[in-house]
Amino acid sequence: MTLDPACLExxxxxxxxxxxxxxxxxxxxxxxxxxxxxxxIAVGVLxxxxxxPIVPGKAPFKAPGxxxxxxxDYRHYTSREYGTRxxxxxxxxxxxxxxxxxxxxxxxxxxxxxxxxxxxxIAAGHEIVAHSTDMDGTIDSTLxxxxxxxxxxxxxxxxxxxxxxxxxxxxxxxxxxxWNTPRLLVEExxxxxxxxVNDELPxxxxxxxxxxxxxxxxxxxxxxxxxxxxxxxxxSYVEQMQxxxxxxxxxxxxxxxxxxxxxxxxxxxxxxxxxxTLLDWLVARGDCAFLAGAxxxxxxxxxxxx
Amino acid sequence: xxxxxxxxxxxxxxxWRDRAPIRWPGGKTCAVWISPNLEYYEIDPPINPHRKSxxxxxxxxxxxxxRDYGNRVGHWRMADLMSKHGFPGSVSxxxxxxxxxxxxxxxxxxxxxxxxxxxxxxxxxxxGMDEAQERxxxxxxxxxxxxxxxxxxxxxxxxxxxxTPRTLDLIAEYGLTYTCDLYHDDQPxxxxxxxxxxxxxxxxxEVNDHYGFFVYNMSPRDYADVLIRQFDRLAAEGEASGxxxxxxxxxxxxxxxxxxxxxxxVLRHIAADGRAWITxxxxxxxxxxxxxxxxxxEADAARYGxxxxx
Numbered sequence: 001m002t003l004d005p006a007c008l009e010x011x012x013x014x015x016x017x018x019x020x021x022x023x024x025x026x027x028x029x030x031x032x033x034x035x036x037x038x039x040x041i042a043v044g045v046l047x048x049x050x051x052x053p054i055v056p057g058k059a060p061f062k063a064p065g066x067x068x069x070x071x072x073d074y075r076h077y078t079s080r081e082y083g084t085r086x087x088x089x090x091x092x093x094x095x096x097x098x099x100x101x102x103x104x105x106x107x108x109x110x111x112x113x114x115x116x117x118x119x120x121x122i123a124a125g126h127e128i129v130a131h132s133t134d135m136d137g138t139i140d141s142t143l144x145x146x147x148x149x150x151x152x153x154x155x156x157x158x159x160x161x162x163x164x165x166x167x168x169x170x171x172x173x174x175x176x177x178x179w180n181t182p183r184l185l186v187e188e189x190x191x192x193x194x195x196x197v198n199d200e201l202p203x204x205x206x207x208x209x210x211x212x213x214x215x216x217x218x219x220x221x222x223x224x225x226x227x228x229x230x231x232x233x234x235x236s237y238v239e240q241m242q243x244x245x246x247x248x249x250x251x252x253x254x255x256x257x258x259x260x261x262x263x264x265x266x267x268x269x270x271x272x273x274x275x276x277t278l279l280d281w282l283v284a285r286g287d288c289a290f291l292a293g294a295x296x297x298x299x300x301x302x303x304x305x306x
Numbered sequence: 307x308x309x310x311x312x313x314x315x316x317x318x319x320x321x322w323r324d325r326a327p328i329r330w331p332g333g334k335t336c337a338v339w340i341s342p343n344l345e346y347y348e349i350d351p352p353i354n355p356h357r358k359s360x361x362x363x364x365x366x367x368x369x370x371x372x373r374d375y376g377n378r379v380g381h382w383r384m385a386d387l388m389s390k391h392g393f394p395g396s397v398s399x400x401x402x403x404x405x406x407x408x409x410x411x412x413x414x415x416x417x418x419x420x421x422x423x424x425x426x427x428x429x430x431x432x433x434g435m436d437e438a439q440e441r442x443x444x445x446x447x448x449x450x451x452x453x454x455x456x457x458x459x460x461x462x463x464x465x466x467x468x469x470t471p472r473t474l475d476l477i478a479e480y481g482l483t484y485t486c487d488l489y490h491d492d493q494p495x496x497x498x499x500x501x502x503x504x505x506x507x508x509x510x511x512e513v514n515d516h517y518g519f520f521v522y523n524m525s526p527r528d529y530a531d532v533l534i535r536q537f538d539r540l541a542a543e544g545e546a547s548g549x550x551x552x553x554x555x556x557x558x559x560x561x562x563x564x565x566x567x568x569x570x571x572v573l574r575h576i577a578a579d580g581r582a583w584i585t586x587x588x589x590x591x592x593x594x595x596x597x598x599x600x601x602x603x604e605a606d607a608a609r610y611g612x613x614x615x616x
Contacts, residue, residue: 003434007352008442010426013402017374019349019365024407027379061362140363177367198371200379200563218375219368220562230523240526244563257563 021182022205022214032253033201033299039289040249043282044296045102046194046217046260047091048171049117050135051109052080057136060143063173064224065264066135080264084110084117087267092124094276098283103127103293105171105194108158109134118162127292129169129194130155141178148178152188169293171195175219183207192297200248201256202300213297222260227271234271238278249287256296257288307498309471316474316488317497317506318607326602328493328548330593334583335544336537337590338576340393341463341486341509341554342384342419344410345400347373348429356433357468373428373558377407380561385417387566391573395419396587398463398486398554400428401447404454415455420588422486423447425465432468440470444480461486461507461587478502484591492540492549494594495603505594507587508550515559530568534575541581548583550590 012018035042054077056067065080067073095102104126111118121128130152132139137151152170160166168191172181175195182205185193192202192213199216206212219225221244226237241259248255259278261267266275282288308315330337350364360366388395397414399421404411414421425432426446435443444462451459462477463486474485478499485497486509497504511517513536518529533553540549553572560569576582594600 001434002436003354003439004352007354007430007434008439009352010402012348012350013405013426015405015408017349017406018346024409025378026382026409028382141365142363172367175368175371176362177365178363179365195367196371197368198374198378200375218562220372221564230519230525232523232525236525240564243526243565243567247563247567255563 020206022203025203027200028253030201035254035289035291035299036295037289040254040287041245041289042254042256042291042296043288044215044217044256044258044291044293045095045100046129046171046258046293047088047102047104048131048260048262049084049088049104049106049110050080050131050262051084051107051113052077052135059136059138060140061138061174061176063135063138065262083262083264083267084114087263088117090267090272091261091263092120094272094279095126096124098279100279100283100290101125101127101292102290103129103169105129105131106159107131107134107137108155111158111162115162122163127169127294128159128163128165128167129171129293130159130167130190131171132173133158135173138173138176139178139181140176141180143178145180145184148180149184149188152184156188156190168192169194169215169297171217182212183209186210186212191301192293194293202297204300213300215293215296216256217258217260219260221258223262223265224260227265234266234274238274238281241278242281245282245285245288249285307471307474315498317490317495318604319610320495320603320607321610322492324609325493325547325606326599327546328594328599329597330544330548330583332583335548335581336541337548337550337583337585338393338537339396339550339552339585339587339590340388341398341552341587342381342388342395342414343398343424343554343556344381344403344414345373345376345398345424345428345556346403346406347400348427351427351429354431354433357431357466359429376556376558376561377403377410380557380559381410381413382561383566384555384557384561385413387570387573389417391570391577393573393577393584394586396461397421398424399451400424400426400465401450402427404450408454411454415457420586421451421455421457422459422461422463422484422587423451424463428466431466432464432470432473435470437472437476440472440476444476448480460484460591463487463509474504475500478504483595484587486552486587492543492551493547493603494550494590494599496600496607503595503600505591505600507552507591509552510554513552514554515556516554519559519565526565526568529565530572533569533572537572537576537579537582541579544581552587
């Protein structure tokens with residue numbers, strides 16, 4: 001038996017990364033970032049607001065949370081809708097009660113189907129992040145560039161029309177990109193994306209069309225990972241986020257704590273009290289600034305200006 | 307190994323009781339070594355027909371980014387904590403990290419850590435290699451680590467735990483002294499190879515952070531409790547005959563902010579206990595090979611029949 005010699009070629013084995021998207025950088029070797037109010041920790045709250053067609057399309061891959069059973073999958077279709085109708089409003093109320101500004105990553109289909117939700121988000125002062133078209137709007141490198149660009153434009157333009165503001169932030173479904181995604185996002189006017197989880201502070205990615213800020217919403221700290229994938233309780237989630245916050249607060253430089261939550265996961269009655277406890281705990285610390293994605297990206301965008 | 311036979315013939319049977327006792331230096335009962343896996347995963351590796359590298363079409367942004375977090379963030383956090391509590395690392399190294407991110411390798415070296423090989427990349431697998439190809443990989447690992455750090459590797463943990471039937475014979479022939487790929491014991495022991503002398507170094511899947519978090523779905527504090535219980539038991543049993551506890555880590559997992567604090571309690575517990583020989587894989591191997599323990603283990607095995615004469 002012999003392995004195809006192509007499996008033993010190391011053409012990108014050289015100093016630095018094996019791609020050109022960003023250079024290597026240790027978190028601990030960078031200049032400190034100054035968050036508004038000189039707070040130690042920037043808490044980025046990101047809510048994914050998703051719409052799953054009950055008839056899944058021929059997407060590059062099936063989004064996490066999508067339909068599971070033979071047609072018609074009432075249980076998953078309606079469980080996801082529960083998050084949008086009920087859970088999301090629990091989250092909105094929880095944020096309002098604590099004057100917390102969040103980023104809401106919205107499928108364009110939400111704006112088309114439920115315009116009042118967009119009005120509620122805007123009235124509350126939250127940022128809207130473009131989150132593809134609907135949960136069939138997945139992207140990977142099998143998707144032709146023209147189709148990917150059409151998805152990005154459709155999401156951007158639908159949300160811009162619904163809100164009166166062109167979104168500057170992007171979140172891909174399941175954070176999955178193609179080789180083209182960062183460049184297409186820059187070409188279509190986006191300033192930052194939330195897909196890359198390789199860091200704990202925003203940093204600059206380079207594309208042929210210009211720079212894009214990567215704002216890392218670490219999936220390891222998301223409710224999807226901790227509660228749905230690892231099957232921990234909401235109380236354990238809270239303890240883990242508190243442990244994370246305490247650790248970050250003890251490090252020398254400013255840090256970012258991502259809170260990525262999903263209405264149909266965290267917005268359930270038996271989990272909400274735990275989540276509200278966490279929000280209260282973070283507010284009471286006094287060293288946390290709740291920043292939307294654009295505010296997290298801002299210090300790094302400024303660094304790009306000549 | 308005995309290719310295609312039901313028993314691969316890797317080692318002889320030796321029951322946990324009735325062994326010549328191992329005595330660690332200073333009267334310690336459990337040799338504790340930490341094995342940070344310092345790895346490089348490629349964003350677009352060639353596809354080995356026997357195993358896929360990434361679940362998603364390349365680039366698998368979350369998979370790749372998660373591993374990259376280990377080198378940008380997790381390593382530094384984990385390494386500082388280990389140094390703070392007096393634990394050296396015995397690094398399971400994707401040797402291409404010496405080229406890609408020499409900062410991480412230099413940091414480990416500056417802390418006095420030792421290196422053994424975990425292949426070229428953790429996205430390249432040994433499956434399907436012919437002998438010349440596998441020799442080239444082993445020689446590459448030896449040369450790359452020597453050039454980058456001055457150290458001569460003495461151990462092997464197969465890249466992504468992928469082997470061929472000849473891996474153990476080859477690493478022994480190249481003068482390596484231990485393998486971390488066999489999980490049959492809580493003490494070192496002889497491994498049967500065609501030439502040279504090879505020992506098994508207890509590593510661990512069961513208390514590996516990857517298994518803890520993603521196979522058993524443990525919370526950070528539950529994983530810490532598991533490590534403490536593992537140590538307490540092995541330290542107690544080691545009163546009769548010294549045991550080995552390895553803590554295999556991945557900076558992209560244990561270096562996460564929600565996990566590292568609970569892990570610090572483990573280091574604090576083991577360091578304060580007094581029964582731990584806090585050491586490296588190389589020192590454990592030296593001790594086992596130089597004090598007659600290797601020969602004593604062979605003599606123990608000789609009392610147990612069939613497997614002994616193979």
